Amino acid sequence: MRKTLSLFVVMVFVFAMGGCVSSSKFEKKTAEADALSKDMKTLQQQYRHLTEENNALKDQHKKLTGEFAQVSVQRDKVTADRDELDRVLKAKSDSLSKMISDLREKNGELEAENASLKESLAGLKKSKEEEVKTVSKTYESLMQEMKGEIAHGQITITELKGKLTLDVVDKILFASGEAEVKPEGLAVLQRVIEVVKDVKDKAIRIEGHTDNVKIGGGLARKYPTNWELSAARALNVARYLQKQGIDPALLAAVAYGEYKPVADNSTPEGRAKNRRIAIILQPKD
Numbered sequence: 001m002r003k004t005l006s007l008f009v010v011m012v013f014v015f016a017m018g019g020c021v022s023s024s025k026f027e028k029k030t031a032e033a034d035a036l037s038k039d040m041k042t043l044q045q046q047y048r049h050l051t052e053e054n055n056a057l058k059d060q061h062k063k064l065t066g067e068f069a070q071v072s073v074q075r076d077k078v079t080a081d082r083d084e085l086d087r088v089l090k091a092k093s094d095s096l097s098k099m100i101s102d103l104r105e106k107n108g109e110l111e112a113e114n115a116s117l118k119e120s121l122a123g124l125k126k127s128k129e130e131e132v133k134t135v136s137k138t139y140e141s142l143m144q145e146m147k148g149e150i151a152h153g154q155i156t157i158t159e160l161k162g163k164l165t166l167d168v169v170d171k172i173l174f175a176s177g178e179a180e181v182k183p184e185g186l187a188v189l190q191r192v193i194e195v196v197k198d199v200k201d202k203a204i205r206i207e208g209h210t211d212n213v214k215i216g217g218g219l220a221r222k223y224p225t226n227w228e229l230s231a232a233r234a235l236n237v238a239r240y241l242q243k244q245g246i247d248p249a250l251l252a253a254v255a256y257g258e259y260k261p262v263a264d265n266s267t268p269e270g271r272a273k274n275r276r277i278a279i280i281l282q283p284k285d
Helices: 002-016 023-145 147-151 183-196 226-243 267-272
Strands: 157-162 164-168 201-208 249-257 275-284
Touching: 023 147, 023 157, 023 164, 023 183, 183 226, 183 275, 201 226, 201 267, 226 249, 226 275
Parallel strands: 201 249
Antiparallel strands: 157 164, 164 275, 201 275
16 A cells, blocks of 8 residues: 555656656656655664664663662661671770780789799798798707707607797606796706797797696695696796796797697606696797
């Protein structure tokens, strides 16, 4: 139909020109019309193809836009998660930095304290060594001074960990049942004093001890139990040491009575050992 329409248009044109067109011109015009018709079809096909392609591109654009929106949401979430992670990591880093700083400070304090303790320990060790030397020297002097009494079993001298103990049996110092030191006993104590009077860094403890034989007769009115007798004897020895120049601040008198024996009270020999005065040199409190 389009071809007929084109031919009709050409004929009208020819008639309008005066009706006298040659046969060759007519054919030429007809060929041109056919060519135009073909070009129009080609353009129409191209238009339909481009329209389809445009629609496909629109669909693809829409799809990509949706995907981009999802990616943007995910990116924003990742960014938020990263920011939160950075915040948490920074907080932990700050906390660890403070902890490290505190530990370094405490470590410095501990090092200073350890240095002070080492210095103090060295001082104590030196002081202890000097005390041991002093006690050992006193021990040797007493052993030499009292060798006769030691040989007869009347005096026992022991030294252990800076503590020196001189045990004197009661018969050297006291008459039976008495608490006053007899003259012979004062002479023995004086010899002890000559050795210990220069020891200023030790406390001197005087202990009174007895056997377990109960006090009877008239003596019981003065000393109801062995405790009172041992206390009176220890106190009299301490007073004598004070009179001879020993600092009373270094002296202590203690009564144990029968309750701290060193031998078996069932034998005369054991009871004799238990009736004693102990003069103890020990570190000050």
